[in-house]
Amino acid sequence: MVEHTDELHPSEYFLQAGSIPSIWCPGCGIGTVVNTFIQAVEKSKIDFEKICVVSGIGCTGKVAYHVKFNSFQAVYRNPIKRASELKLKNPNLKVVVFLNDVDFMTSGAEGFIGVGKRGVALCVIYVNNFIYRIFIEHKALSRTPFIGTTVENNIESPFNIPHLAKSCGAQYVARWTPLHARRLMYSMADALQKPSFSLIEVISPCLMYYASNGIIGRSLDRVSFFYDNSIIKHGEPTENLDIRPPNKIIVGKFVDNIRE
Amino acid sequence: MKVFLNGLKVIKGEVFIMKDRCKGCGFCVTCCPMDVLEVSKKFNVNGYHFPVVKNPDDCINCGLCEILCPDFAIWSVLKEERQVVEV
Ligand code: SF4
Ligand code: SF4
C-alpha cells in the first residue's frame, strides 16, 4: 500500500501545474468530466497540440484553467461563437467547448443554433447543472430530498437539449451522468473523431445548490441519485428525451451519423 | 472447467493515492468493484478524509477509481499479469 507517493498521476502531463486540487466542490461532477475528457484525448490518439479548449463563465468556465491544452475562457459573449470563429480561422484545430446552462441559455442558444446549422465541427460538452430552471421540472427532484430552484413544482415545461441539438444539425448526440464515466469516455473519444458538430450532455447537478436548501446529504448520494434514476437506451428518438418526473432519465447515444 | 480457465489472464494492480489532493468525495471508495478502498479516519492537510487501501491484493487494475476521481488523487498501475495455464 502506498499512501505518500512521489510518483505522478498518469494524466499529470495534461494538467496545469499547481491547479489541483481543483476549485470545484467536493464531489462535483465537473472534475470527473475533466478527468474523463483527458482520458478520452489519450485514448483517441489525437495530437493534443491541435486541441483547443474553450469554456464560458461559472464553474464550468474554470475548465480552461485546469487543463494544459491550448485553452481560453470566453468571458464576454458566448463561448460557442468564439469557438466557431477559432475553428473557421484554423480548420486544423480540434475545438472542444465546455458549456453550462447559463452559457447555453442566456446568450448561447442563438450561437448554438447558428453554429450547428452551419455544421462547424465543434465538440460541445454541455454540463447540465440543473440551475437554469427551464431545463427540468423540479418536481423530479422534490420526490427526493434534493430540491433545486423551485420548492414547489415548476410551472414551466422542461427543455429537451438533445432534441434541440439534433434539430440544429448535430451529427453526434449523447447524454450521460458523470458516474457513467467509462461510457462517457468512449462517447467523448467518438465525438472527438467526428468531422462534424457534436454534443454530449452530462447530467451533473450542482451539489451546492441542493445543499443550500438546508438538506445536506453526502455529495455522493446526490450524484448517484441521478445515476440510479437513469436508464440506458441507445438510439432513442430525441423527442422522448425530456426529463419528466415519473419517468427515468434516458441516457445513451442518440444520434451518430456523419454529414456527407 | 480446465478448458475455460486456460488462457485467461489474471491481472493485479497497485493503487497509488496522493492523499493531500483528495477532497473526500467518496466516489472511489463506493465505486470500487473489489472493495479495495476504505475511508480513513485521519484528515489530510485540507481537512478531508482520504481513502486508504484496505485489501491491497484484491485490486484488479480496472481503473475505475482513476477515471472517477475529480481531483486526480488516485490511480492504479498494472503490477502483475499472468496467464492461467492448464493445471
Ligand atoms: S457543485 Fe455547483 S457550485 Fe460546486 S463546483 Fe459544482 S457546479 Fe459549481
Ligand atoms: S483499480 Fe479498480 S479494483 Fe483497483 S482500487 Fe481502483 S476501482 Fe478498485
Ligand code: SF4
Ligand atoms: S475519488 Fe478522489 S477526491 Fe474523491 S475520495 Fe477518492 S481520492 Fe478523494
